[in-house]
Amino acid sequence: MTDASVLSRLATTGVQVTIGPFVVHVRSELPLVHRYLETLYAGFPIRGGDGGHFDIQVVGSHGVRRFIRPQANLVVNGERPFLPLPADLAGALFEWTLNYCVGRDAHRFVAMHAAVVERNGRALIVSGESGAGKSTLCAALVLDGWRLLSDEFALVDPDAGTLSPLPRPVSLKNVSIDIIRQRGRDVVYGPEGIDIEHARFVHMKPPASSVQRASEPASPGIVIFPRWRSGAETRFTRVRKAQVLLRLADQSFNYNYLGVRGFNAIADLARRVEGYELEYSDLDDVLPRLAGLCDAGARPA
Amino acid sequence: MQVGLRWSATPGLVWTQFDDSDDWVVFNPFSGDIHLLSASAYALWQLTTSSPPRSSGALIEALAADTGYTADGDFLSSARDTLNFMDRAGLIAPVQ
Numbered sequence: 001m002t003d004a005s006v007l008s009r010l011a012t013t014g015v016q017v018t019i020g021p022f023v024v025h026v027r028s029e030l031p032l033v034h035r036y037l038e039t040l041y042a043g044f045p046i047r048g049g050d051g052g053h054f055d056i057q058v059v060g061s062h063g064v065r066r067f068i069r070p071q072a073n074l075v076v077n078g079e080r081p082f083l084p085l086p087a088d089l090a091g092a093l094f095e096w097t098l099n100y101c102v103g104r105d106a107h108r109f110v111a112m113h114a115a116v117v118e119r120n121g122r123a124l125i126v127s128g129e130s131g132a133g134k135s136t137l138c139a140a141l142v143l144d145g146w147r148l149l150s151d152e153f154a155l156v157d158p159d160a161g162t163l164s165p166l167p168r169p170v171s172l173k174n175v176s177i178d179i180i181r182q183r184g185r186d187v188v189y190g191p192e193g194i195d196i197e198h199a200r201f202v203h204m205k206p207p208a209s210s211v212q213r214a215s216e217p218a219s220p221g222i223v224i225f226p227r228w229r230s231g232a233e234t235r236f237t238r239v240r241k242a243q244v245l246l247r248l249a250d251q252s253f254n255y256n257y258l259g260v261r262g263f264n265a266i267a268d269l270a271r272r273v274e275g276y277e278l279e280y281s282d283l284d285d286v287l288p289r290l291a292g293l294c295d296a297g298a299r300p301a
Numbered sequence: 302m303q304v305g306l307r308w309s310a311t312p313g314l315v316w317t318q319f320d321d322s323d324d325w326v327v328f329n330p331f332s333g334d335i336h337l338l339s340a341s342a343y344a345l346w347q348l349t350t351s352s353p354p355r356s357s358g359a360l361i362e363a364l365a366a367d368t369g370y371t372a373d374g375d376f377l378s379s380a381r382d383t384l385n386f387m388d389r390a391g392l393i394a395p396v397q
Contacts, residue, residue, distance in 0.1 A: 240322045241321055241322070263335065267317045
C-alpha cells in the first residue's frame with residue numbers, strides 16, 4: 001500500500017505502481033505528479049524499485065522554462081514520443097502516457113478502446129467514439145455500484161476469452177464533470193484542468209473495491225454502443241453479432257498485430273455477448289435498465 | 302476488372318459466421334483487414350476455391366445457377382462489383 005516514504009522515491013529511483021496486469025515504473029521530480037499519485041493512486045500497490053512493463057518519466061523543463069510557462073516532458077521507455085506540454089497538466093500526463101503505452105505495447109491482450117464495468121460476474125463493455133457518452137456512463141455505473149475494470153481499455157485475454165481489469169482514475173470531460181460530481185459527492189477527484197484540445201477535464205479516483213479486485217477477470221456479457229442525445233428517450237436496439245465484431249475490431253489497437261489469434265478473440269467475444277445500440281439522455285432512467293439487462297442474462301436458464 | 306481473367310481464392314483467409322444472420326465475416330491475415338460479406342458474396346467466393354479457376358463470366362453464371370437468380374442486368378452488375386471488391390480486398394487473385 002502507498003505511504004509517504006515510498007512516494008518520496010518518485011524523484012530519485014522512482015516507484016513501481018501495479019495497475020491490473022501491468023507494473024509501471026514512474027519517475028518525476030514534479031510535485032504535481034507526486035500529489036496526483038498520492039491523491040488518485042492511494043490504495044494501489046506502490047513500492048520502490050526499478051523496472052516494469054512501462055517506464056514513464058515526467059520531467060520538468062530547465063532554464064528559463066522553469067519560470068515562464070513551465071513545461072513537462074515525457075520520457076516513455078527511454079524515448080520522447082511527445083512534444084513538451086504545459087507543466088500544470090503533469091499529473092494527467094501520467095494517465096495519457098499510460099494510455100499510449102497500453103494501446104501500443106500490451107500485446108498479451110487484444111486491447112480495445114472501451115470502458116468495462118462488471119455486475120454479478122457479467123462484464124458490460126461500453127464502446128464508442130469520444131463524445132458518445134462512454135466515460136459518463138462508465139462513471140455513473142461505477143457510482144451505482146458496478147465494479148470498474150477500466151474506463152479506457154477492454155483487455156481481452158485471447159486464450160481465456162475473459163476481460164482483465166485495469167482499474168485507473170476515470171477521465172471526465174466538459175459537461176460530464178458536473179453531471180458526475182453531482183452524483184458522486186464523496187468521491188475524490190484530481191485537479192481540474194484544460195487539455196490541449198481546450199476541453200475541461202478531471203480524473204475521478206476509482207473505488208477501492210475495484211482496485212482490490214484488479215487481478216480478478218470478468219466474463220463478457222453485454223456490449224453497448226451508446227449515443228447521448230439531449231432529450232432522447234432511453235432506447236436499446238439489438239446489434240447483430242457480425243456488426244459487434246466489426247465495431248469492436250474498429251476500436252481495437254492491436255487485433256491485426258496479433259493476426260488470426262486477435263481476430264478469433266474478438267469473434268469469440270462477439271459470439272458470447274448481447275450487443276445493443278443505446279440512445280439515452282437520462283442517467284436515472286438508463287442505469288436501472290442496464291442493471292436489469294445484466295441481471296436477466298446472469299440468471300440461470 | 303479485365304475481361305477474360307480467371308480467379309482463384311486467396312488461401313489462409315479466416316471466415317466466421319454467427320447464429321443471428323446469414324452474413325459472413327472474413328479476416329485477411331495478409332492485410333489485417335476484416336470484411337463483412339453477404340451470403341451471396343460468400344457463395345461467389347466459394348466458387349473461386351474450385352479447380353480449375355474460372356473467368357468472371359463463368360463464376361457469375363455458376364452463381365446464378367446455384368442460387369436460382371435470373372442473370373439479369375442488376376444481378377450481373379452486383380456480381381461484378383462483388384468480384385471487384387474481393388479483388389481489391391485480396392480475397393481473390395487473378396491467375397494466368
